[in-house]
Amino acid sequence: xxxxxxxxxxxxxxxxxxxxxxxxxxxxxxxxxxxxxxxxxxxxxxxxxxxxxxxxxxxxxxxxxxxxxxxxxxxxxxxxxxxxxxxxxxxxxxxxxxxxxxxxxxxxxxxxxx
Amino acid sequence: xxxxxxxxxxxxxxxxxxxxxxxxxxxxxxxxxxxxxxxxxxxxxxxxxxxxxxxxxxxxxxxxxxxxxxxxxxxxxxxxxxxxxxxxxxxxxxxxxxxxxxxxxxxxxxxx
Numbered sequence: 001x002x003x004x005x006x007x008x009x010x011x012x013x014x015x016x017x018x019x020x021x022x023x024x025x026x027x028x029x030x031x032x033x034x035x036x037x038x039x040x041x042x043x044x045x046x047x048x049x050x051x052x053x054x055x056x057x058x059x060x061x062x063x064x065x066x067x068x069x070x071x072x073x074x075x076x077x078x079x080x081x082x083x084x085x086x087x088x089x090x091x092x093x094x095x096x097x098x099x100x101x102x103x104x105x106x107x108x109x110x111x112x113x114x
Numbered sequence: 115x116x117x118x119x120x121x122x123x124x125x126x127x128x129x130x131x132x133x134x135x136x137x138x139x140x141x142x143x144x145x146x147x148x149x150x151x152x153x154x155x156x157x158x159x160x161x162x163x164x165x166x167x168x169x170x171x172x173x174x175x176x177x178x179x180x181x182x183x184x185x186x187x188x189x190x191x192x193x194x195x196x197x198x199x200x201x202x203x204x205x206x207x208x209x210x211x212x213x214x215x216x217x218x219x220x221x222x223x224x225x226x
Contacts, residue, residue, distance in 0.1 A: 004157070033213065040122060042203050042216030043158065056213050090157050099212045100146050100165065105157035 002027065004093050004106035012112045013081050021076045021109045025093030032074040033103060034066060037088040049074050050097050078111075086113045122201060124221040133191040135220045137204030142185060145209025149178060149189045152219075153200045161189070161202075166209070191222075199224045 005024045013019050025032050031050045035043035045058035049068035068074045072093075078085055088110050092103040127133045139147065145166045150158035164171045164178045164187075171178050177190040187204050201221050205214040 031212070035214075042205075042219050043214075045213040045215070048213060056211050058213065092157075094212065097212055099207050099209050100163075101212065102148070102160050102163065103212070103214060104160060105150075107155075107157045 004091055004104055006089075006091050006106040006109050008109060009107070010110045010112075012114065014114050015081055015083060017081050017113075018077065018079045019081060019111060021078075021089050021091075021111070023074045023076070023091030023093075023106060025072050025074070025091075026104050029093035029095055029104070030072050031094045031097055031101070032068060032072065033092045033094070034074070034076045035090040035092065035105075036060070037090055037108070039087070043090055046076070048097075055097060081113045083113050086111060122219045122221045124223060126223045126225060127194050128225050129194060129196060131194055133189075133194045133198070133222055135189045135191075135202050135222065137187040137189075137217045137220075139185050139187060139204065139206045139217070141206060141208055141215070142182075143208050144206040144215075146207040147178070147180060147187050148205045148207070148214065149176075149187075150203045150205060150216075151198075151200045152203065158203060194222075194224050196224045196226065198222060 033048040034046040037043040047057045088108040094101040148163040149161040204217045
């Protein structure tokens with residue numbers, strides 16, 4: 001049974017560009033959350049998707065947007081990239097929206113903005 | 115692989131000793147707490163969780179203790195092994211939503 005998968009593994013972009021990151025949840029999971037992890041810090045919640053809608057959002061600007069597809073996979077889009085957007089982007093999936101459902105993380109996408 | 119937590123607090127223990135990793139959480143309304151382990155170049159891996167109506171929970175070689183009075187969480191690892199070397203994060207969830215708030219992390223180094 002595959003766990004959470006993310007693509008690509010690494011990505012290099014320049015300031016002002018746009019990027020799309022992809023996530024496939026663990027089998028049987030319908031809820032996907034995205035986190036940003038800067039070097040040396042803990043992950044920070046970006047947003048969460050369930051039934052193809054954004055259900056919760058953290059303290060991130062509108063440059064960060066997402067989408068969930070009918071097969072529960074998800075994309076994270078970041079527009080007008082800034083140097084400070086360089087980070088590890090983590091996707092986590094869970095069985096449902098229940099707060100006590102364990103969130104399982106993928107390996108992440110390392111984004112470098114030059 | 116990628117290096118996670120370059121400037122994190124570090125706990126060094128000898129192989130075979132017990133490890134205790136501490137975490138202070140901020141939200142007194144938090145209802146659910148989780149410990150994750152993150153190895154270099156990988157995403158966080160679930161270790162153990164605990165609800166706020168409990169003060170102790172045990173897993174395989176791990177125990178989580180919760181002290182709600184002082185908003186403190188600890189992770190105890192018995193007979194620490196080299197494979198336990200990683201960065202450990204505590205995370206809290208207010209129970210009304212499923213977004214996690216992570217602590218700053220502690221790097222565990224196991225010496226032979």
